[in-house]
Amino acid sequence: METFNVTASRAFARTAMAVRPGSTGARVLSAVFRGHVRLYQATGGRIGGRMGTAVLCLLTTTGRVSGAPRTHVLGCVRDGDQLAVIASNSGSQQYPQWYRNLLADPEVRVRIGSREFTAVARTAAGAERERLWQRALQAAAILEDYQRRTSRQLPVVVLEPVDAQGAAVLAALRARASGSVSGSVSGSVSGAVSSAASRQRRLAAAAAAQLAAQLAGQVLALRRGAAFDVTLLRWRGRPERIGRDSWLYGTGYSAPVPMMTLQAVATVGLARGRHPVAARTLGVLGTVMVPAYLIERETRAVLSPAGRDPIATPVIATCLVMAAVMAHWGRRAGTPE
Numbered sequence: 001m002e003t004f005n006v007t008a009s010r011a012f013a014r015t016a017m018a019v020r021p022g023s024t025g026a027r028v029l030s031a032v033f034r035g036h037v038r039l040y041q042a043t044g045g046r047i048g049g050r051m052g053t054a055v056l057c058l059l060t061t062t063g064r065v066s067g068a069p070r071t072h073v074l075g076c077v078r079d080g081d082q083l084a085v086i087a088s089n090s091g092s093q094q095y096p097q098w099y100r101n102l103l104a105d106p107e108v109r110v111r112i113g114s115r116e117f118t119a120v121a122r123t124a125a126g127a128e129r130e131r132l133w134q135r136a137l138q139a140a141a142i143l144e145d146y147q148r149r150t151s152r153q154l155p156v157v158v159l160e161p162v163d164a165q166g167a168a169v170l171a172a173l174r175a176r177a178s179g180s181v182s183g184s185v186s187g188s189v190s191g192a193v194s195s196a197a198s199r200q201r202r203l204a205a206a207a208a209a210q211l212a213a214q215l216a217g218q219v220l221a222l223r224r225g226a227a228f229d230v231t232l233l234r235w236r237g238r239p240e241r242i243g244r245d246s247w248l249y250g251t252g253y254s255a256p257v258p259m260m261t262l263q264a265v266a267t268v269g270l271a272r273g274r275h276p277v278a279a280r281t282l283g284v285l286g287t288v289m290v291p292a293y294l295i296e297r298e299t300r301a302v303l304s305p306a307g308r309d310p311i312a313t314p315v316i317a318t319c320l321v322m323a324a325v326m327a328h329w330g331r332r333a334g335t336p337e
Contacts, residue, residue, distance in 0.1 A: 032216045036073050039208055043271045044114030046201065047208045051075060054139040055173065058111040059085065059159075061101035069109075072098045076112075076159075077135045078173045083110065083159040084124065084132040086140075091149030099155060110159055110166070112173070117166035119159040129156045200279055203329040204270040207282045210289075210322030211263050217253030217315045218246065218260075221298075226252030226312075229297040252298025253316055255289055283330015289323035 040048040040058055049056050057076040060069050074085045087099035102108055102121040110119050124132055133156055137143055147154055161167055220226070227237025228249045237245055237252075250256040255263075263285050266278040293299050299316050301307040 031219055032212055033073065035212050035215060037071050039212070040073060041111075042268070045112065047205050047267075047271055048073070049113055051140075055112065057083070057085070058109075058116075059098060060109040060111070061098050062105045062107075064101050064104035070098060070101060072096075074098075075136075075140055076110075077132060077139060078170060079132060079135065079158075081167065081170055082161070083119070083170070084136065085157050085159065086133075086136050086143060087155040087157055088143060088146040091146035093150050093152060095152075095155070099157065102157070108159065110161075110169075112169050115165065115169045115172075117161050117169055118163050119161050119166060122158050122160070124156040124158050128158075132156045132158070199329055200270055200275070203279055203282055203326065204267055206322050206325040206329060207263060207267040207270070207286075210286075210319055210326060211260060211267060213315050213318040213322065214254045214260055214263075217312075217319060218251055218257075220312060220315065221251030221253040222246065226298045228252055250292075252296060253312060253319070255285075255292070259285060259288075279330055281330075282326050283328075286323045286326025286328075286330055290320065290327060293320045293323065 036048050037058065040056070043049075045056070054075045055078070056073055058071050059074050060071045062068070063070050077084045087096050089096040089099075103123075106121045108119055108121050110117055133143075133154075136156070143154070161170065222242060225239030225242055227239050227242045227245060228251055229237050237249065242251060245251075246254070247257045250259070254260065263282065266275075266281040266285075269275045269278040270282070293316065299320075302309045302312040302316055303320075
């Protein structure tokens with residue numbers, strides 16, 4: 001699963017590099033990222049809190065124009081008693097909005113897992129920046145591609161905690177990195193867990209990633225009029241009524257809405273604790289989705305070499321692979337030890 005997480009994260013990162021600002025693809029990715037924030041908040045970081053070996057955090061800045069809080073998911077690097085994040089913006093020539101916000105107001109809120117603290121942000125320079133940049137590359141090699149894409153030097157932002165809560169969270173990260181486990185460090189990092197519970201956590205993460213990709217596919221299909229088509233049954237969807245048909249038949253890039261709703265309910269139930277029924281439900285859904293994606297005409301078109309699309313192909317490929325993971329882990333996680 002770790003290997004897949006890294007592969008999927010790179011696929012999404014390269015997709016982000018391919019889209020144009022203000023395009024439909026950019027809006028789809030923005031919706032996916034907002035969903036990631038909500039999923040992280042709802043599960044305390046149990047889902048969406050890691051990307052391969054990298055720890056993800058929620059960074060909340062104050063909008064420099066609106067004055068409203070703005071939250072983003074970012075990969076972070078621990079450096080002693082502070083954290084570092086990279087203002088990459090997928091290699092765009094423009095700085096990300098969150099970086100512009102913290103330049104105007106450097107006081108930010110940082111959340112790792114279920115714990116949150118206040119920090120002051122500053123941009124690293126000189127030897128400190130180079131050292132932190134190299135550490136960030138070890139956790140996310142895609143940053144090199146981002147840097148090559150733009151003429152601006154990607155800022156390395158240091159987040160220095162200003163309260164005791166921040167010191168406790170960083171102590172938890174140090175303990176986790178050194179392999180020591182303490183029940184007082186974090187409720188989400190405790191003791192040994194059974195293999196069944198581990199499988200269910202992985203299943204919940206796979207189902208959440210698959211659902212996020214499906215939601216992106218739903219938005220994309222509605223925008224493009226990509227109706228669900230089954231050539232084998234000689235059934236063709238009608239783009240002019242795709243909004244209605246998406247509820248019963250799905251779209252060219254996503255399952256029917258009731259199926260996605262059931263998947264969301266089962267995923268949340270599984271994320272809250274051991275839930276064999278939810279695990280079996282996700283396994284059944286994954287088993288149904290795999291052949292559906294393989295026989296659907298629009299899906300096969302964007303996955304074929306001649307029809308690959310820089311936006312739709314990674315989304316559908318993620319949906320298909322994660323559905324297969326759901327089918328596999330659903331069978332195993334739903335059975336007793």
